[in-house]
Amino acid sequence: MQLTVVDHPLARARLSRMRDERTENASFRAALQDLTQMLVYEATRDLAVAEETIATPVTRTTGYRIAAAPLIVPVLRAGLGMADVAHRMLPESQMGFVGLARNETTFQPEAYMASLPETLVGRHVFVLDPMLATGGSLVHCCGLLTERGATEITVLCVLAAPEGLRRLEASGLPLRVFTTSVDEGLNDSAYIVPGLGDAGDRQFGAV
Ligand code: URA
Numbered sequence: 001m002q003l004t005v006v007d008h009p010l011a012r013a014r015l016s017r018m019r020d021e022r023t024e025n026a027s028f029r030a031a032l033q034d035l036t037q038m039l040v041y042e043a044t045r046d047l048a049v050a051e052e053t054i055a056t057p058v059t060r061t062t063g064y065r066i067a068a069a070p071l072i073v074p075v076l077r078a079g080l081g082m083a084d085v086a087h088r089m090l091p092e093s094q095m096g097f098v099g100l101a102r103n104e105t106t107f108q109p110e111a112y113m114a115s116l117p118e119t120l121v122g123r124h125v126f127v128l129d130p131m132l133a134t135g136g137s138l139v140h141c142c143g144l145l146t147e148r149g150a151t152e153i154t155v156l157c158v159l160a161a162p163e164g165l166r167r168l169e170a171s172g173l174p175l176r177v178f179t180t181s182v183d184e185g186l187n188d189s190a191y192i193v194p195g196l197g198d199a200g201d202r203q204f205g206a207v
Helices: 009-019 025-043 081-090 136-147 162-171 198-206
Strands: 001-007 049-055 058-067 071-076 098-102 110-116 124-130 152-160 173-182
Touching: 009 025, 009 152, 009 173, 025 081, 025 110, 025 124, 025 152, 025 173, 071 081, 071 136, 081 124, 081 152, 098 136, 098 152, 110 136, 124 136, 136 152, 136 162, 152 162
Parallel strands: 001 173, 071 098, 071 124, 124 152, 152 173
Antiparallel strands: 049 058, 098 110
């Protein structure tokens, strides 16, 4: 597993706004969108481009287009706040959706929704989930993707706990992880510390 921490003054400022408990839902969502843009920018640095000849108003020159846009997969519900901006930056991409809930008997994550292409062979997948906490849901989600043939998965998260990173690493899944901070760890309720609270509630309100 490859880990990249996107550490930048603008990222630190947006992340601090998200961490601050006084930040209202709208400002929280705006900061999450800005951070997503930074994560997508870094994670697409090596994306293959195809050359094409284009005509400017002055002359002909070489232009570039994205050769194979990744499939974007937000994990419901908190990943939804990252989806629009990722799609804006990768407008050629298809988008799938994965919804996970905890089975209250087995305590394991289960997909209540997996709207994905039948096969992901040869497709690069970008998974969006702002919080990598225990890693249980992300391992499950990425497992669904590899079952369909994905061999290249990039996880974009705003915060990562060391426990979650270790779990992803131990899973042996073909992952790259981009985050804006590796926090101290998890508390007894599996919240990231110092963290930012519940990323779904902070974006959309507690339900
Ligand atoms: N999910 C969240 O939204 N916040 C945490 O701190 C951990 C998991």
